[in-house]
Amino acid sequence: MSRSQRILVSLVVAVLLPVSVVTALAFSSGFPGGDDEMNARQRVSEQLERWRKLDAGGEPVAVHQGPWACVEDVGEKLIWEVKSWQEYTHYYKSSYSWRHQETGEKDLGSCVFGKQFVPCDTEDLIQRLNQARYCGVTSWRLPTYDELKSLADPETVAGQPMINRYLFPRTARGPYWTSTLEPGAELNIWTYDFYQGSGKPLPPHIAGWARLVSSKNQ
Amino acid sequence: MIFPASYWLRVLLHLCAVGLFTVSLASGLRLAVDGEWLLADLWARISPQGNVIAWHLAAGGGWVMLGITVLGALKKKPWKTQVRKSAGVIIRGIYLALPVQIAAGIWLYFGITGSGWVLTLHYWLAMVLSAVVLCHVVEQLIAKKGRHLPAVFIPTRLSRFSLRSLLLGVGALLSTGIAVVMLWWGSSAGYQNLYISPLDEHSRIQIDGAATESAWSSASAETVVTTQGNDYQRSVPVEVRALANAYTVYLLISWPDPEPNYSHLPLQKTQQGWRVNHNGFERDDERSFYEDKLAVMISKGNGFGGDHSIHLGSTPLAGYPASRSGRGLHYTEDGTIRDVWHWKAVRGADMSVLDDDYFGAPEAACAFCSRYKAGYQPDPVEDGGVRQNWDWFRPGQVMPLRLPVLQVRNQEVTNQEVTNQEVRNQEIGSDVPGHAMAWYSSIPYSLSLDNIPVGAQLPSVIWMSHYEGDRGDVRGQAQWHDGRWTLELARARDTGSPYDIALEDGVYMWVAPFDHAQTRHSYHHRPLRLRFAP
Ligand code: HEM
Ligand code: HEM
Numbered sequence: 001m002s003r004s005q006r007i008l009v010s011l012v013v014a015v016l017l018p019v020s021v022v023t024a025l026a027f028s029s030g031f032p033g034g035d036d037e038m039n040a041r042q043r044v045s046e047q048l049e050r051w052r053k054l055d056a057g058g059e060p061v062a063v064h065q066g067p068w069a070c071v072e073d074v075g076e077k078l079i080w081e082v083k084s085w086q087e088y089t090h091y092y093k094s095s096y097s098w099r100h101q102e103t104g105e106k107d108l109g110s111c112v113f114g115k116q117f118v119p120c121d122t123e124d125l126i127q128r129l130n131q132a133r134y135c136g137v138t139s140w141r142l143p144t145y146d147e148l149k150s151l152a153d154p155e156t157v158a159g160q161p162m163i164n165r166y167l168f169p170r171t172a173r174g175p176y177w178t179s180t181l182e183p184g185a186e187l188n189i190w191t192y193d194f195y196q197g198s199g200k201p202l203p204p205h206i207a208g209w210a211r212l213v214s215s216k217n218q
Numbered sequence: 219m220i221f222p223a224s225y226w227l228r229v230l231l232h233l234c235a236v237g238l239f240t241v242s243l244a245s246g247l248r249l250a251v252d253g254e255w256l257l258a259d260l261w262a263r264i265s266p267q268g269n270v271i272a273w274h275l276a277a278g279g280g281w282v283m284l285g286i287t288v289l290g291a292l293k294k295k296p297w298k299t300q301v302r303k304s305a306g307v308i309i310r311g312i313y314l315a316l317p318v319q320i321a322a323g324i325w326l327y328f329g330i331t332g333s334g335w336v337l338t339l340h341y342w343l344a345m346v347l348s349a350v351v352l353c354h355v356v357e358q359l360i361a362k363k364g365r366h367l368p369a370v371f372i373p374t375r376l377s378r379f380s381l382r383s384l385l386l387g388v389g390a391l392l393s394t395g396i397a398v399v400m401l402w403w404g405s406s407a408g409y410q411n412l413y414i415s416p417l418d419e420h421s422r423i424q425i426d427g428a429a430t431e432s433a434w435s436s437a438s439a440e441t442v443v444t445t446q447g448n449d450y451q452r453s454v455p456v457e458v459r460a461l462a463n464a465y466t467v468y469l470l471i472s473w474p475d476p477e478p479n480y481s482h483l484p485l486q487k488t489q490q491g492w493r494v495n496h497n498g499f500e501r502d503d504e505r506s507f508y509e510d511k512l513a514v515m516i517s518k519g520n521g522f523g524g525d526h527s528i529h530l531g532s533t534p535l536a537g538y539p540a541s542r543s544g545r546g547l548h549y550t551e552d553g554t555i556r557d558v559w560h561w562k563a564v565r566g567a568d569m570s571v572l573d574d575d576y577f578g579a580p581e582a583a584c585a586f587c588s589r590y591k592a593g594y595q596p597d598p599v600e601d602g603g604v605r606q607n608w609d610w611f612r613p614g615q616v617m618p619l620r621l622p623v624l625q626v627r628n629q630e631v632t633n634q635e636v637t638n639q640e641v642r643n644q645e646i647g648s649d650v651p652g653h654a655m656a657w658y659s660s661i662p663y664s665l666s667l668d669n670i671p672v673g674a675q676l677p678s679v680i681w682m683s684h685y686e687g688d689r690g691d692v693r694g695q696a697q698w699h700d701g702r703w704t705l706e707l708a709r710a711r712d713t714g715s716p717y718d719i720a721l722e723d724g725v726y727m728w729v730a731p732f733d734h735a736q737t738r739h740s741y742h743h744r745p746l747r748l749r750f751a752p
Pocket of ligand 1: 239242243245247251253281282319323324327446
């Protein structure tokens with residue numbers, strides 16, 4: 001090797017070594033552009049496309065603002081009720097027996113109405129939300145099984161309910177009512193449990209939870 | 219110059235030094251971000267993110283190995299040629315500063331007292347060294363026109379070298395390596411033993427934060443020095459004692475704190491409405507209006523950086539939400555868990571409970587989360603715990619969630635009296651009053667009920683009840699006396715929960731005090747290792 005060649009080789013080593021070390025360091029916490037990053041980005045953009053937070057008057061609430069009263073499923077044109085800590089109509093631990101007009105069981109749950117707990121069924125909750133034009137809409141009803149199940153998110157942290165808790169906080173353990181009947185002689189209605197990530201039909205006298213839905217277009 | 223020109227060991231060690239210096243500096247600059255030193259903002263922008271503590275300490279190990287090899291070589295002097303005199307002041311500067319820097323790093327790792335000023339020295343020496351190294355590079359490239367480069371980068375003597383001496387040299391390097399590794403494993407350099415005194419099954423330990431039981435005085439104490447907390451340079455030595463019977467482990471943890479802090483983001487009524495007294499809460503970095511806390515972490519391994527559970531920087535996870543403080547995220551890369559127990563002076567006070575959490579795999583990315591906590595998650599809980607007294611936090615005005623019942627019933631009493639009375643009803647420790655209220659003696663806030671005078675405060679902490687579920691697995695109470703917190707806690711040796719780590723012989727433990735800070739805790743590198751009597 002000539003002298004200048006040797007200097008050149010030395011220079012290359014002297015530059016490459018620190019550069020490769022720093023690159024290794026920067027990449028050690030996960031390759032940018034790897035599968036994991038792609039999945040994460042996709043999850044975030046899907047959530048932003050699908051959901052919108054609304055206040056009690058139906059006005060949009062910015063992504064990182066609050067409080068919000070409802071969540072809109074933009075693609076499905078549905079508006080979902082959000083539950084509350086506070087002991088009033090949307091109290092997250094108000095329970096309801098299942099009733100639809102004259103079918104089902106009347107008043108076997110226990111919900112907050114006004115300032116106290118009263119016997120309750122799902123029709124009561126529906127009426128109250130419609131009367132209040134909650135989130136600006138008046139076609140509140142129980143969701144179908146498929147609609148309710150569409151809220152399930154299996155990627156949440158183990159031990160937490162399988163639902164997006166940043167949109168639907170305060171999800172209780174146990175069955176949530178739907179409007180989907182189990183075919184058969186006896187009246188059984190499908191429920192969905194977000195802790196278990198599974199559903200089952202239950203008779204209407206059970207005190208279950210309820211998360212109502214309304215179509216956006218009135 | 220210590221070695222002859224182009225001597226192979228010289229080339230090898232110089233390459234190692236260049237590599238190690240790059241790693242030490244790059245990872246060190248990330249560590250320096252929290253220090254709010256001069257230029258810290260710049261380092262925040264350019265330094266690498268992630269598990270940098272592991273990189274920094276591993277490079278530290280590399281430096282120790284390098285140092286021993288150099289000393290060994292200097293003693294033996296296996297080369298035949300005359301070594302030229304050193305090549306100028308710049309290189310001498312490096313020879314002078316580097317050993318001091320390495321010694322300071324080792325000092326910090328072991329958490330010997332006085333870490334505060336050593337940290338200052340270590341930071342400024344890093345700056346000085348970078349400048350000196352830069353001068354060195356510029357000198358070699360420009361002033362010397364690269365003339366000397368081959369003498370350090372190309373081992374010309376290799377060709378004339380006999381195989382025997384090559385093997386000898388590589389052997390020497392290898393054996394220092396092995397010696398350092400043996401020293402690491404064989405000594406307790408990687409941990410500090412905490413011997414747990416056996417507790418007779420009939421002895422009772424009352425969990426009240428007072429070490430009145432005689433068993434405590436016979437338990438041996440270990441101290442770990444923590445630094446880099448809310449007051450960055452202050453060393454907080456934490457003393458730990460442990461007792462155990464067949465079912466339960468008891469810990470007595472005490473640390474100095476000149477004054478106890480109970481104030482937790484109090485709400486204050488202003489002319490314009492309610493505001494939260496805060497200083498950094500909106501970016502998860504509240505440093506003033508926060509209660510004192512202490513976290514204990516348990517892991518089966520003693521890897522660097524809390525067994526590889528802390529990843530520094532604003533986005534250590536590309537594509538995932540950023541850390542709002544820009545400081546980092548706790549999570550594990552392999553999905554294993556580190557058990558975390560979080561004592562909070564106000565929030566757990568009336569329930570004698572610690573918040574049982576864990577650091578695990580990072581939570582899936584979320585678009586609507588305001589604070590992304592990655593792997594820092596509570597153990598499963600059905601209900602209970604505490605709630606915050608606002609419907610949504612805003613740096614400006616907030617809407618309180620609840621009002622004390624008494625306030626509403628008896629409109630004459632002032633707010634401070636209300637909360638005090640409120641809390642007295644709960645029959646809890648005497649220091650917390652005014653900083654929390656109970657959910658069940660409060661009612662939903664409404665404007666029409668709010669006749670609290672301007673200037674008065676409301677607590678932000680609302681107690682529900684003891685956690686229902688795994689989150690309530692750790693019992694604890696603390697007291698503050700004469701400039702010290704003493705926390706007494708108890709946990710089953712094996713809870714059976716997949717979110718807990720069983721307390722067996724050989725598990726490692728870290729402690730992290732938070733001095734009126736939400737997330738800025740002090741920490742130590744070398745963990746305690748629990749040793750149970752057989
Ligand atoms: C050329 C060598 C080194 C450089 C340039 C360097 C640089 C730095 C810098 C800039 C910091 C940040 C100071 C701060 O937290 O404010 C730091 C921290 C630290 N360094 Fe070094 N360092 C070097 C060698 C070492 C060595 C050999 C060790 C030994 C194990 C070591 C152990 C540490 C420790 C324990 C900390 C404190 C980290 C923390 O607790 O956050 N360093 N270093
Ligand atoms: C070994 C070095 C460690 C470093 C550099 C470190 C650094 C950090 C940082 C930057 C945060 C703030 C994250 C944010 O802004 O959200 C944090 C939070 C936290 N750290 Fe560490 N940590 C270390 C070890 C530990 C250990 C050993 C424990 C437990 C004993 C611990 C317990 C916690 C807890 C509980 C929080 C969350 C506080 C809260 O939000 O309530 N850390 N840590």
